[in-house]
Structure formats: structure tokens, C-alpha cells
Amino acid sequence: NAGVTQTPKFRVLKTGQSMTLLCAQDMNHEYMYWYRQDPGMGLRLIHYSVGEGTTAKGEVPDGYNVSRLKKQNFLLGLESAAPSQTSVYFCASSGTGRIYGYTFGSGTRLTVV
Amino acid sequence: KNEVEQSPQNLTAQEGEFITINCSYSVGISALHWLQQHPGGGIVSLFMLSSGKKKHGRLIATINIQEKHSSLHITASHPRDSAVYICALADNDMRFGAGTRLTVKP
Numbered sequence: 001n002a003g004v005t006q007t008p009k010f011r012v013l014k015t016g017q018s019m020t021l022l023c024a025q026d027m028n029h030e031y032m033y034w035y036r037q038d039p040g041m042g043l044r045l046i047h048y049s050v051g052e053g054t055t056a057k058g059e060v061p062d063g064y065n066v067s068r069l070k071k072q073n074f075l076l077g078l079e080s081a082a083p084s085q086t087s088v089y090f091c092a093s094s095g096t097g098r099i100y101g102y103t104f105g106s107g108t109r110l111t112v113v
Numbered sequence: 114k115n116e117v118e119q120s121p122q123n124l125t126a127q128e129g130e131f132i133t134i135n136c137s138y139s140v141g142i143s144a145l146h147w148l149q150q151h152p153g154g155g156i157v158s159l160f161m162l163s164s165g166k167k168k169h170g171r172l173i174a175t176i177n178i179q180e181k182h183s184s185l186h187i188t189a190s191h192p193r194d195s196a197v198y199i200c201a202l203a204d205n206d207m208r209f210g211a212g213t214r215l216t217v218k219p
Contacts, residue, residue: 033207042117042199042209090156102146102207104156 002026006091006105013081013112021076021108023091029103031094032074033058034066036087037107043090049074081112116140119200119210126217132187134213136200139181147174147185148199150212159185161203190217 004025013019023032030051035043045058049068063085065077074093078085091105118137126132136145147159160167160174162183167174171190176183187194194217200210 035209040211042115042211043201044209045207088154092156101158101161102148103158104148107154107156109154 004091004093004103004105006089006108008108009106010109011111013078013110015082015112017081018077018079019081019110020078021089021091021110023074023076023093023105024072025074025093025103026072027093027095027103028071029093029095030071032068033092033094033102034064034074034076035090035092036060037090038087046076046089081110083112086110086112115211116208117200117202117210119198119213121213122211123214124216126190126215128191128217128219130190130217132190132194132215132217134185134198134200134215136183136185136210137181138183138200138202140202140208142202144203145176145183146201146203146207147183148201150197150199152196156199159198187215190215192217192219 007022033048034046037043044060046064047066049055052071055066067075089108092102094102116139120135144163146161150156162176171188173186197212197214199212202208
């Protein structure tokens with residue numbers, strides 16, 4: 001029972017490079033989320049999706065794009081990485097309606113130099 | 114002002130002590146979550162509350178909707194309880210507290 005799987009776990013990028021973080025869940029969850037976690041701050045929502053083919057902006061969407069072409073996958077893209085995007089990124093999923101329990105991925109530590 | 118305030122920010126306890134972590138919030142919610150994040154970084158959902166009290170092993174979570182306050186208690190604390198505990202509000206969005214870093218010393 002894998003739950004939520006994030007790849008890669010670690011990545012170092014140079015300023016201006018692009019990359020895609022992959023989140024995959026095997027629980028048939030409708031809702032998927034991308035968060036970033038910075039020291040001394042709570043998790044902040046970047047983008048989320050309420051179903052296949054739909055995405056929406058969260059609290060800190062600038063500099064990121066997302067896609068949900070398949071229900072089980074939620075991709076987070078950085079088109080032109082900046083040092084301010086150095087963070088730990090978490091993906092999560094939940095069943096229909098956000099009041100249901102969340103399952104988190106193990107995180108991706110991204111450093112932009 | 115942050116919608117979710119946790120206290121204390123840091124907490125050090127001796128093994129066996131009773132621990133209380135508090136969460137106050139300022140908005141209406143559908144439910145409140147308590148999460149645990151271990152030093153390795155993984156986040157685990159401990160409880161989801163919409164009213165009253167829930168218990169799982171040595172962990173107890175309570176919520177008072179009228180006072181907009183929740184507490185997480187750990188009885189007979191153990192070094193393996195050392196982690197960051199995060200309170201999160203679930204409504205149209207999920208908003209997180211900054212977390213309480215708990216260290217339990219043997």
C-alpha cells in the first residue's frame with residue numbers, strides 16, 4: 001500500500017533551470033495538493049486539484065504550474081527556478097471533501113543555487 | 114495575525130511527563146487536524162476532529178468549537194514522541210500552524 005509517492009526526494013537546480021515534481025497516489029482520491037514548507041513557517045498551499053483535469057491556485061502559486069491529466073498523478077512544474085523556491089515540497093491527497101483525512105508524501109527537498 | 118496559532122513553539126520534556134500542545138484559531142472551520150512530522154520529514158495525520166475528543170493510544174485530542182481552541186495531549190511521553198506537531202484547519206482550504214517542536218529526553 002504505497003499511499004502517496006513523491007519523486008524525486010532531493011534535487012539541486014541552478015537558477016533558471018526547470019524541473020517537474022511528480023506526485024502519485026493509489027487511493028483513488030479526488031483531491032490532491034502541493035505545499036511548500038519553509039523554516040519557521042507552516043505549510044503553505046501552492047496549487048490544488050479537486051479532480052482529474054482541474055487545478056486551482058493556492059496561497060503561493062507564483063512561479064509554479066501544475067497539471068492533473070490523470071486522477072492518480074499531480075505534477076508540479078518550475079519553469080525558471082529561483083533561489084526563493086528553495087524549500088521542502090509536500091504533496092497530499094484526500095477523499096471527496098476536504099474534511100476527510102489527508103495522506104502526505106514523504107517530501108522533496110529542492111535547493112536552487 | 115495568523116489564522117492558526119500554536120503554543121508553545123518549542124517544548125522540552127522528560128520521559129514520562131504529560132504534554133499539552135495548544136492550537137487557537139480565528140476562523141470558522143469544518144474540521145481540525147493534528148499532524149506529526151518526524152525529523153526525517155514525513156508527515157502523518159494523527160487526528161481529525163470536528164467536535165469533542167478523540168483518543169488513540171497515549172494521544173488525546175480535544176476541540177472546543179465555541180472557543181476556537183484545540184489541544185493535543187500526550188500521556189507518559191517517550192523519546193520516540195519527539196517530533197513537530199502541527200495543527201491544521203480544514204475548511205474550503207487547509208491552513209497550517211507553524212508547528213510545535215517537542216523534544217522528550219530520556
